[in-house]
Amino acid sequence: MSTIAERYGKKFSWDVKVKQMGKSHNESAKVFIEALCVPMTVDEYRQQVDSLRHLFAESDLMPGAERLIDHLYVHKIPMALATGSYSQEFQVKITRHRKLFEKFHHTVCSSDDPAVKRGKPAPDCFLVAASRFPDSPKPDKVLVFEDAPNGVQGALAAGMQVVWVPDEQCLKTSDDSIRQIKPTLLLKSLEAFRPELFGLPSYDQ
Numbered sequence: 001m002s003t004i005a006e007r008y009g010k011k012f013s014w015d016v017k018v019k020q021m022g023k024s025h026n027e028s029a030k031v032f033i034e035a036l037c038v039p040m041t042v043d044e045y046r047q048q049v050d051s052l053r054h055l056f057a058e059s060d061l062m063p064g065a066e067r068l069i070d071h072l073y074v075h076k077i078p079m080a081l082a083t084g085s086y087s088q089e090f091q092v093k094i095t096r097h098r099k100l101f102e103k104f105h106h107t108v109c110s111s112d113d114p115a116v117k118r119g120k121p122a123p124d125c126f127l128v129a130a131s132r133f134p135d136s137p138k139p140d141k142v143l144v145f146e147d148a149p150n151g152v153q154g155a156l157a158a159g160m161q162v163v164w165v166p167d168e169q170c171l172k173t174s175d176d177s178i179r180q181i182k183p184t185l186l187l188k189s190l191e192a193f194r195p196e197l198f199g200l201p202s203y204d205q
Contacts, residue, residue, distance in 0.1 A: 001016075001017065001020070001032065001049075003052060004032075004045070004048045004049070004052075005032075005036055005038070007048075008036070008038045008039070008040075010036040010037075010038060012036070014169045014170065014172070014173050015035075015173045015174050015175065016031065016032065016035045016036065018148075018149060018170050018173050018175065018178060019031045019035065019150075019175075020032060021147070021148035021149065021150055021151070021170075022084050022119070022120040022121070022146070022148030022149075022150035022151040022154070023084050023119045023120055023150055024084050024110045024111045024116070024118075024119030024120075025046060025049075025084065025085070025086055025089075025111040026042055026111070026119075027084075027119045028084065028119075029042040029045040029046065030042065032045060033045060053088075053089060053092050054092070056089060056092040056093045056095075057092050057093070057095040057096065058096075059093045059094075059095075059096070061097060061100075062147065062165065062189075062190055063189055063190060063191050064189055064190030064191035064192075064193065065190055066097075066100060067191075067203075068145075068190055068193060068195075069100055069103055069104075070100075070103070071195065071201070071203060072195075072200070073103040075200070075201045075205070077200060077201075078105050078133055079103065079104045079105060080104055080105050080106050080107065080108065080129040080130075080132065080133065081101070081104050081106075081107045081108070081129075082107075082108045082110070082125040082126055082128075082129040082144075082151075083107070083108070083109055083110065083125075084109075084110045084111060084119050084120055084125075085109055085110075085111055086109060086111040086112050087109045087111075087112055087113075089109075089111075090107065090109050105132075105133060106129070106132050106133075108125050108128050108129045108132070110124070110125045113125075113128065115128045116128055119150075120148065120150040120151050120153070120154040121149075121150040121151070121153035121154045121157065122154055122157065123154050123155070123157040123158030123159075124154075125154065126139075126142070126144060126154055126155050126158040126160060127139070127158050130142050130158075130160075139158050139159035139160045140159055140160070140161070142158075142160040142161070143160070143161045143162075143163065143184075143198055143200075144158075144160050144161065144162045144163070145162075145163050145165065145190070146162055146163070146164050146165070146183075147164070147165050147166055147167065147170075148166075149166070149170065149178045149181055152164045152181050152183050153181060156181075156182075156183070161184040161198065162183040162184050162185075163183065163184060163185045163187060163193060164181070164183035164185070164186050164187070165187050165188070165189065165190050166186075168188070185197070
């Protein structure tokens with residue numbers, strides 16, 4: 001997003017990024033346009049993002065993510081992914097990690113899934129994701145992993161447990177409300193996650 005902001009002589013900061021994180025594409029676009037006061041429409045924003053889509057293919061996994069996903073998969077713990085991305089954008093983001101993401105039962109892409117009426121921080125995508133498991137678990141039986149404040153708020157609103165692993169810059173923004181969010185568990189890294197704390201098989205099993 002820094003590249004787009006620079007085209008208009010603006011600086012893209014974490015104060016703006018943190019408000020966009022997790023939101024559906026249109027909602028994220030509105031945040032960007034309003035926060036930076038740039039003269040563009042939502043459609044023009046999407047066109048510019050699409051022109052940079054190839055960069056998404058370089059997306060890295062969060063440290064500890066692969067180990068956790070493999071562990072849950074081996075122990076037959078069903079997993080789903082709920083993202084604010086468009087389906088096509090999501091496919092680009094997982095270019096380097098396709099085999100790993102095949103271990104998820106399903107994916108909900110909020111920006112173009114008709115069942116998701118509102119993006120994060122609304123609970124819609126999480127409730128839709130839960131409903132698509134064969135047993136449609138109750139919200140309090142679902143554990144969500146999030147890096148975005150909007151996602152944490154959405155999962156909590158859905159009545160789910162949430163492990164929040166924010167980028168350290170996220171907690172340094174000028175928005176005090178972010179530091180008031182109360183997840184079930186706050187971690188500096190997924191590498192510190194202990195599955196047994198949530199009734200899941202430990203890494204030793």
